[in-house]
Amino acid sequence: MPKLVLVRHGQSFWNLQNRFTGWVDVPLTEKGKEEAFKAGELLKDIRFNVAYTSALTRAQETLRIILEVIGLQIPVIKDQALNERHYGALQGLNKDRARQKYGAEIVHLWRRSYDIAPPEGESLKDTAARTIPFLERAILGDIYEGNDVLVVAHGNSLRSIIMYLEKLTPEEIIKVELDTGVPIVYEMDKEGNVLNKEIRRH
Numbered sequence: 001m002p003k004l005v006l007v008r009h010g011q012s013f014w015n016l017q018n019r020f021t022g023w024v025d026v027p028l029t030e031k032g033k034e035e036a037f038k039a040g041e042l043l044k045d046i047r048f049n050v051a052y053t054s055a056l057t058r059a060q061e062t063l064r065i066i067l068e069v070i071g072l073q074i075p076v077i078k079d080q081a082l083n084e085r086h087y088g089a090l091q092g093l094n095k096d097r098a099r100q101k102y103g104a105e106i107v108h109l110w111r112r113s114y115d116i117a118p119p120e121g122e123s124l125k126d127t128a129a130r131t132i133p134f135l136e137r138a139i140l141g142d143i144y145e146g147n148d149v150l151v152v153a154h155g156n157s158l159r160s161i162i163m164y165l166e167k168l169t170p171e172e173i174i175k176v177e178l179d180t181g182v183p184i185v186y187e188m189d190k191e192g193n194v195l196n197k198e199i200r201r202h
């Protein structure tokens with residue numbers, strides 16, 4: 001059965017500094033590179049046929065390290081459809097400062113709700129409007145052909161994909177948090193349904 005593996009990029013400098021990142025192209029920290037290395041170690045048993053990533057360096061670099069550790073040279077497709085949610089006016093702002101400025105409750109809704117967008121930014125629903133057509137058109141197309149597929153992207157672009165794959169409701173997706181560099185391995189059928197989910201921790 002084909003496998004679909006999702007990995008959030010390793011720690012970036014703005015993850016470390018607790019700042020909203022969105023589309024700002026912030027590189028990985030040393031810890032982030034180590035997390036990518038460990039993700040590669042945990043995925044050595046899977047002979048991926050193709051990999052997808054976003055247009056942002058932190059995801060591309062995480063993918064590059066994973067493929068180097070596994071020792072695979074496969075086609076890599078980069079597309080901004082997989083970019084992080086655009087965080088609008090919050091990009092660059094410290095998350096604790098944002099809670100002080102706007103209130104913890106609304107900041108939590110901006111970060112984790114389905115349809116409440118941060119100022120000038122994308123809600124998860126807006127993000128899904130670009131990730132899901134790409135998932136259906138490109139990524140699941142490979143699954144239908146029986147390929148093992150690796151996707152390295154971002155906390156919220158992956159939450160939108162997880163919501164779709166696991167058929168979660170807006171109430172359920174609000175609780176979903178992704179750790180950096182921790183692979184989620186889905187066993188799929190060739191119709192694109194999830195048969196099994198395994199989270200591989202370091």
Ligand SMILES: O=C(O)[C@@H](CO)OP(=O)(O)O
Pocket residue numbers: 015019020021022023084087111155156
């Ligand atoms: O800053 C961001 O772009 C994202 C992911 O790190 O943050 P959050 O977890 O708040 O959605």
